[in-house]
Amino acid sequence: MDFYKYCLIVCMSITLFVGCKQKKKYHDVAAKEVVQPQTDAIADILNFQKELNEEYRNPETSPLPDRFRKDFVSLDFFEPDTNYIVTAKFTRTPEALPFLMPTSTGRNSKEVVYGILSFSLNGKNHKLEVYQNEELIEKEGFEDYLFLPFTDRTNSEETYGGGRYIDLKLPNSDQMIVDFNKAYNPYCAYNKKYSCPLVPSVNALNTKILAGVKDFKKGKK
16 A cells, blocks of 8 residues: 555655655545545545555565564554545645655655645635655656645544654646545554654644544554
8 A cells, every 4th residue: 555654765764754665555636626426435445444454464564563463453444434535725836945844763854845735624624735755756656746744633532643644646737635534644653663754733633534544552453
């Protein structure tokens, strides 16, 4: 499934950004706003969950320490909810300068704010920055990769305290579909050997995102 797990190269040596894996789970981006039939959307979310569980069971791709992986059955997910699939306005930020994003191990990842996502959710208007790693996009398979880290009001309760990530693709229009059902935990939520980008404070959502992966401590091991 591939988590950017922000596998940022940035994840440096042993930890590619977020749990650094070679594959990444990308969201489809529509050139025009397309209403996806709810049944198709639910099937897509369930497939995401299935693939993520397969990745975590596989010793070659799992971030889980062996003591957890050997008995691993499934991560704990919120029930699929199409209310958490939003069509965001995408505003490019071509003048943004690269900056150093801190990680959980004190290292830094060189990022640039590629654009701003504006959308409505749970009766409120929100904005999130989406990032691009200049070094990572030189790697095969990551040429169109964008990284969306965020925190919300479920953190340290239903979900991991450090926030979650979503993988996105470069848009081909001024709109982007963001499916919060595909939010996943950074690898350092499972294994401290990984170096994971810390969510910038500007990407703190003042609402509960009751979608995606829950805190591993509450999950099924």
